[in-house]
Amino acid sequence: GQNIDQPTEMTATEGAIVQINCTYQTSGFNGLFWYQQHAGEAPTFLSYNVLDGLEEKGRFSSFLSRSKGYSYLLLKELQMKDSASYLCAVKDSNYQLIWGAGTKLIIKP
């Protein structure tokens, strides 16, 4: 079967750094996405990895290891507005997105 695992909830402090992990077992792999979703709103695209390594985009970075079936999203200089759920999604062999349940990130002052 297909499975994507993320922690259900994480808490971090404003100004700090947090790493959200994602592990996956899917039928094929054609890329991995991270999306941000504020409560009650639509998911919005954050990052995309298809090759191993780190992709940096401002305060957010995403890492992929295809051999380990592992990715992480790194958020630096946390701001209160970063309080949201972070969704990991893998594009499988049929180019469909398989979604994790999401990690709810709580930022405390």
Next chain:
Amino acid sequence: DADVTQTPRNRITKTGKRIMLECSQTKGHDRMYWYRQDPGLGLRLIYYSFDVKDINKGEISDGYSVSRQAQAKFSLSLESAIPNQTALYFCATSDGTSETYEQYFGPGTRLTVT
């Protein structure tokens, strides 16, 4: 103006009623999707369409049907609504010619079936 719109944004209906959720997009994308989101379960694919004549079932299509009226419009119907179809429904689009197939989401429809 939003690129992907959904109507209605909120709907309360009774068990057994037929209901239609509509999605329109101005992004010019060929691919459209319907998902439902339940707490703790993530997004689950109901139906997807790669063009007007191509409709495919997703992971959880039972109890749902769709219509792709035009490239820009994709509707989801619940033939006879039941309470466990209470959820947040999202429409999404993607460009089949893009490198990533990144999906763009509408604002969602919150459906409650009583």
